[in-house]
Amino acid sequence: MALMSRVGKRLRRIIQRPGSVELTRYEALLPAVEKREPDLEELSDEQLTEAAASLRDAEVFGDKQLVELCALGREAARRGLGERAFDVQLLGTMGLLSGHVVQMATGEGKTLAGALAAAGYALQGNRVHVISVNDYLARRDAEWMRPVYELLGVRVGWVEPSLSARERRDAYASEVCYGAVSEIGFDVLRDRLITAEDDRAQAAPDVAVVDEADSVLVDEARVPLVMAGSVDAGVADEEVANIVRRLRLGLHYETDADGRNVWLTSAGASVVEKSLGGVDLYDDEGSERLASVNVALHAHALLTRDVDYLVRDGKVQLINASRGRVAELQRWPDGLQAAVEAKEQLPPSDHGEILDSITVQALLAGYPQVAGMTGTAVAVAEQLREFYRLEVAVIPPNTPNVREDSADRIFESPGKKLRAIVEEIRTVHESGRPILVGTQDVAESEELADKLAKAGLPCVVLNARNDAEEAAIIAEAGTYDRITVSTQMAGRGTDIRLGGADGADRERVAELGGLHVIGTARYPSSRLDDQLRGRAGRQGDPGSSVFFASLNDELVLANAPDVPDGIHSDEETGEITEQAAHRQINHAQRVAEGVDLEIHRNTWRYTRLIEHQRAELLKQRDEVLGTDVAREKLEAAEAERCKELAESVGEDVLTRVCRDALLFHLDQLWADHLAFLTDVRETIHLRAMARETPLDEFHRAAIPEFHKIADEAEQRSAKTLLEAEVTDDGVDLAAAGVRRPNSTWTYLVQDNPFDSDAEQALKKVRGMLRKKRS
Known part of the structure; x- marks a missing residue:
């Protein structure tokens, strides 16, 4: 009977959660974790820390160590946070420690699961980065989880833009360091430009635990982080x-x-x-x-x-x-x-010469071990497997989800849809239930807020204009009688508690049916729909959701504009109830997801070569930075000049001068190479007109140019050594016409240089040119 039950569970998992990791092994460890609780409760704080320290001596981290870590973590959370970790949180911790992306529903306690996993990796001797989507969440979670880390004997820190270089180095020296993906990426870029080993901010990390993994690993994967040297105004x-x-x-x-x-x-x-x-x-x-x-x-x-x-x-x-x-x-x-x-x-605004850049995907690929957690991972399981070799572990909720998700309500036009949304808000608001409305963009959120104000329905608006107030607004979105209109930001990382942040009115709101979520249109990704729905029904709370859509929404017009004939709408309201309309909107969303995946694949095909070349150059640069190889190369090229300098300024100064010159020219040539690759990529699709494969042509152009960098850097360095004035203080590179930018700055590029539609656009332009010239 037990065998049949296990087989049935596995079949359900295969049917319901394609590609998800089998959790039976971890579930079997939970009774042993619970059995350790009474003994651990008897320990003093010091004894608890000593017990955690004993995990550092383990030669392998097997099931026994997993049980002990989870038991110690549960006790540390009880003492430090006043919370006893649920079994599902411990399952999440085990999934993360096994190198998976764990899917845990909103409100199920991902932050604690991630902290216990990070501590577990640290106790195995790893340097861990917990990567967040923004600076606010990185600092909040590091400070929030600090008592747990301290009880487990693990040092924790965080990085944010306001930190000094020394504070930044101290944070990265912690066993666990929290940081926004952009902030950690920019520090990687800064470290690639250092001219002294003592200036390096980051020691090489071993593990990345990625919060909101779908957002970081998929949505932002192809976004380049850029380090630029300021030149002048654009x-x-x-x-x-x-x-x-x-x-x-x-x-x-x-x-x-x-x-x-x-x-x-x-x-x-x-x-x-x-x-x-x-x-x-x-x-x-x-x-x-x-x-x-x-x-x-x-x-x-x-x-x-x-x-x-x-x-x-x-x-x-x-x-x-x-x-x-x-x-x-x-x-x-x-x-x-x-x-x-x-x-x-x-x-x-200022523009500058790009000194270096890295995509988020390449940044994460630099970690030997990656794990992640999010509320919506199954929908991107294919991308996680394809781009990161990560599998998804679906963690069941601690309390069954009782949220009621209604079928989409579809209308013939956006105008009639908007009137129906206002009426829906009015009807639900009369009961006192809190309402969260998710809109597509800033303009739509403000238009809806204006309509609600005219209808006598005051609301709180959360969009990119007031994103600094995000956490406070979202925390109160569950308050009785509250209407919150938000863009897709909708407070990732912040729980919406029924009855408001303090939960004072919880029972009253729960009896009315909990939070009601309204989507004003389907998003280009089903994950974004699910994230919005997931704001209601936290930890078994009552709640409901409904999406409104139109056959003239941007999603449909851009991805599936050919609506089948014979679809009829109500003459008065414009509402469409036929299944064909639902199929059309679902089809449009699948097309949008497919286009996005193809763009991701196409971009990575190109950036993979750039990342390989960057890795090769960094090996050379690190060798120059950490050894005397620069002096050896320049002595071979300019023996007389080096001998002269050794006598006039000394051996140590000569070594530093050679290193500074070669580092500069390597960096400058890499910046030139990036500019060259940018020019190539902007014209690469023209090669398609000559029936050549753009990717092959990109490689054909990029590889020979890269191989010239090392020799050219040595030649230029030798020339600099001959021409520059060298004193006891070192080399005056600026006087020799060789200078680094007087300031550097960082930004992300909103760019899709390898859009798979580019060839189509070029065909249209070429057709127009033929028409113009004929």
Whole structure:
């Protein structure tokens, strides 16, 4: 009978959770963990810490050690936080310690599970980074979990932008260090530019435990983090910006259905050429102006204020589409950034030479061991397996989910859908139930808030404009009678407790049915839908959710615009109840997910080569930084000069001078190589017109250029050694015309350079050119 039960459970797991990890082994350890509780309760704090320290001596970390860690962790949490870890939290800890991505529902205690796993990795002698989606959560979780770490004898720290270099080094020296993915990535980039080993911030980490793993590992995987040397203010072509501002869609330019590409029509090209004084945009002399026109047109036609970006404090601030909040350090490539600033008539921001960059995916690939946790992992199991070789472990909820998820309500037009949403809010609000409304973007959230205000339904708005108040707003979203309108940010990492942050009105709100979640449209990913739904029904709380949709929503128009014939709507309300409409919206979402996955694959095909080249260069750079190889190479090239310098300034100064010169030229040549690769990638799809494979052509261009770097760096260093003035203080590189940027800065690039639709756009442009010239 027991055998049949186990077989049945496995069959259900296979059917319901494709690709998920078998948990039976870990579940079998839970009784042993519980059995240790009475003995551990008798220990003093010091004895508990000593018991944890004994795990450091284990030669292998097997089931016995897993049981002991979980038992010690449960007791440490009880003493330090006043919380006894649930069995499911311990299952999550075991899943993380086994190198999986664990899926735990919202409110099930991922933060504690992650902390116990990080402590377990640290007690095995590993240096652990707990990677978060933002600085607020990194600091909050490190401080919140500190009592648990201290009882287990593990030192914890965190990094954030305000830390000094010394504080940053101290934080990374901790056994467990919390940090936002961008902050840790930028420190990796800074460490690649150091000229003295003592300036290195990070010691090599062993393990990454990634919070909100789907967001970090999938949504942001292809986002490049950039280290730039400041040069001067960006320059946009103001004349072109003013011309493009007057162009009209359908007459002067066209866009494709999904809004990814834009191109001039023949009429538009004529208007632009005439306005620029008769220049021919399509001959060699006009190619530079054509580039300016294209980037200005992209800014004008494809990027929308309050959807793609905000203008705040006199600056353009990008909005992270998957989270709905301002991406504080994010910007477009310099030309497009300047074009958007010109469009909004703002002063140009600094631009600079890119010194180095790294994608989030490549950053995570640098950790020998990666594990993660999130509320929605199964939906991206394929990507996690393909890009990171990670499997998903689905942890059951501690208390069964009783949230009621209603079928989508579909309308013929966005206008009628909005009226129905307002009416839904009015009806539910009359009962006093708290309501959370998830919108697609800032503009929609503010439009809905305006409609609700006119209907006498006051609400609290959370979007990228007031994201600093996110945690406080979301914490109160479960308050009686509260209406909260939010973009997709919806407070990841912050629980919505019924009755408000203090839970004072919990029973009253629970009796009414708990939190009611409304989605104003389906998101481009089913995970985002599930994340919004998951804000209700926390830990067995009552709750409900419903999504509203329209066959004219952007999701449908961009991904499945051909709606089947014969779909009818109610004449008065515009509501559609036929199953064909539901199938159409589900199809549109699957297409959007497929497009996103293909873009991810395509981008990684290109960046994989760049990451390989970067790794090779870093080996050379670390050898130069940590040994006397620079002096040996330059003595071989310029023996007389080196002998002269050794006599005049001494052996130590000569060694440092050789190292500084070679490091500079390696860094400069790598920056030049990145600029070269950027130029290649911007034209690579033109190779498709010649029936060549773009990826093969990219490799063919990139590999020979990279192999020139080492020899060229040595030649330039020898020249610098001959020409530079060397004193007892070292080499004056600036006087020799060799200088590092006077300041560096970091940002993320909102960029999709290898969009799989680029070839299609080029075909359209080529067709238009043929028409223009005929």
